[in-house]
Amino acid sequence: MNPKLYTLLWAIATVAFIILSSLAVASVAKLVARWRGKNRLYQSRTFAGYFFASPWIVGYIIFVIGPTLASLYWSFTRFKLPAPPVWVGLQNYIQLLTTDDQFRVSILNSLYVTLFGLPLQLATALVLALLLYRRLPGEQVFRMIYYLPVMLAANSAMLITWRLVLNPNNGILNTLIRMIEGVFPFLVPVRQGVVWFTEITNAAFLGLQRGDFNLLHQTLARGLPGPEVMPLWHQSQLWSKPAIILIGVWSCGTMMMIYLAALSSVPPHLYEAALVDGANGWQRFWRITFPMISPATFYNLVVGIIATLQIFEQSYVLTDNGGPAQSTYFVAYYLWRSTFRFNKIGYGAAMSWILLVLILILTLIQFRLANKWVYYEYEEA
DSSP states (O other), rough: OOHHHHHHHHHHHHHHHHHHHHHHHHHHHHHHHHHHTTHHHHHHHHHHHHHEEEEEEEHHHHIIIHHHHHHHHHHHEEOOTOOEEEEEEEHHHHHHHHTTTTHHHHHHHHHHHIIIIEEEEHHHHHHHHHHHTOOOOHHHHHHHHHHHHHHTTTTTTHHHHHHHHHHTTTTHHHHHHHHHHHTTTTTTHHHHHHHHHHHHHHHHHHHHHHOOOOOOHHHHHHHHHTTTEEEEOOGSTTTTHHHHHHHHHHHHHHHHHHHHHHTTOOOOHHHHHHHHHTOOOOHHHHIIIHHHHHHHHHHHHHHHHHHHHOOHHHHHHHSSOSSTTTTOOOHHHHHHHIISSSSSHHHHHHHHHHHHHHHHHHHHHHHHHHHHOOOOGGGGG
């Protein structure tokens, strides 16, 4: 068949399906309204409302609810394409939680980025929001500059650019560090200390992750790195996760905008009263600003945890096969690898549900703890 005609027929069939399904849903809604004893005007409005909402409702059922239920069923099966699924009960879950070392590594890598990367994102976003809140000249330009990375961060082309930026030998970042240290030589010992601390910390984490502390012993034996030693970023297992965190901090523009909106809602009379009482800048921030923007912090924290636990593009583009030495082997990357590279549909589905449960648990913990530190002004009204 002619490809153009084939495409045209599919387009016509899709439009017809949307119209017919919308009519069906709207008719059912109208019948329910009639069954409940509503008048004709109410029935007519119900029909019209559901008719226009039905394309989204039907699409949600087909593309969200349907795949979700299918994934739940497949997670209890041994489903490896092209073979049909075979029911195995909880075997996939038991294997993931007890014997799969790669899954354990991926979970710990994801938790590492969440534990160390998310606080840096929150702090950077808050600092940028505080700077922009001062209504400096060119504020709109700076807002655009700081938000632009949000649209580019997970873009494949931008991540390839980050590979060049983070090249240890002639990358822009290390070159810039050398240039700054050439102007301010006293920064060289600071950089040496940062490199040493980062490598020791990550070597200790890898030792706990693998149950083998040889790398930590080797790092400690080397002592303080020489002035010529620069961060190896994505080419070293000791620096690959900090490189991922750096990209995350660079793309914290959404958090910044939320903080900026929260700062704008803080009542000015609170600052005026604090000034009268003699409060300094830090006291005003800690006693007024920070509590008043705590709902924004809570939102950024919850959304940030969900996002960092699902990191995929950075690992896929920036490194090779989740390397070096599986140091960027995150849960989402392992899920993709199992499902789409090795066709283990059932195993990948079980992994996705475990990830969902983990995110739900962490989110519920945050909501339980929110009453102890999140302040909502209307509660005191």
